[in-house]
Amino acid sequence: MKKISYASCAVVLVLSLVVPIVADTIRLKDGSVIRGQVIDFKDQQFTILIGAGAKGRRSRTSIFVEDIESIEFDSATTAAAASLANEDMSSSSPEPVSQPPRSSPEPDTTTTGPRTTGSQPSSGSSPTFFTIKVSVYAKQCAVPFKSAETCAMNGWTNSGLVVRKGQRLRITSSGRVSLGGGRFATPAGVTTAPDNEKLLRTEATGGLIAVVGDDNDDFIFIGTRRDFVAQRDGVLFFGINEGNLNDNTGTYDVVIEAEAGGSPR
Structure with a gap:
């Protein structure tokens, strides 16, 4: 099972390269906060799109559900929530x-x-x-x-x-x-x-x-x-x-x- 420190480091690295454009708020149990678009849940992991990369591509990361304190779906991501x-x-x-x-x-x-x-x-x-x-x-x-x-x-x-x-x-x-x-x-x-x-x-x-x-x-x-x-x-x-x-x-x-x-x- 991945440790939360690994997930947090990966998220920080991704966030340093892109600018977030969506507003689902994912709060981790270690106090970290991720803002992105929740697009999937499988094998006890949430998949989250982050930022807007080059050529319109967006980075994604996976976080184990046991490392998540809560998820707040923002009104700006109605379409994303509907896809769930x-x-x-x-x-x-x-x-x-x-x-x-x-x-x-x-x-x-x-x-x-x-x-x-x-x-x-x-x-x-x-x-x-x-x-x-x-x-x-x-x-x-x-x-x-x-x-x-x-x-x-x-x-x-x-x-x-x-x-x-x-x-x-x-x-x-x-x-x-x-x-x-x-x-x-x-x-x-x-x-x-x-x-x-x-x-x-x-x-x-x-x-x-x-x-x-x-x-x-x-x-x-x-x-x-x-x-x-x-x-x-x-x-x-x-x-x-x-x-x-x-x-x-x-x-x-x-x-x-x-x-x-x-x-x-």
């Missing part, structure tokens, strides 16, 4: 140290209605969406962390997507996980399984939930499908609506369709 829509992208990067707290919020007293948050996009031109696939782990990592363990740090799986306030997201999910004690759940959750410690007390136990940002308690119940508009900027995390995640096993398969480009609404 049919790629088989899979994120299995480890979560950053800073994670949303698994504290119990106040009971959700909102009335049941359509699963839509925020305003809807205007009825003008149809928005373009790009796709990211994520495996959401049902089990919370033990402390200290065991390298062979398949789990979510602090109970949250980092999607790797940095969303903008006003950005529309369409999320679908599938799969089946064990909640321990002979109980199983799908992303829709189990309404007959009581749990006073789950984050969303009025929603089904074991269901798929999400949150934007690692300092936010505004948890969102996703279930098998939900469309919503982000109410703030931040990294998108996924989790399981259950109080005890230590005896869980399995994953949910999540597909994120994120609106590309455009100005925040």
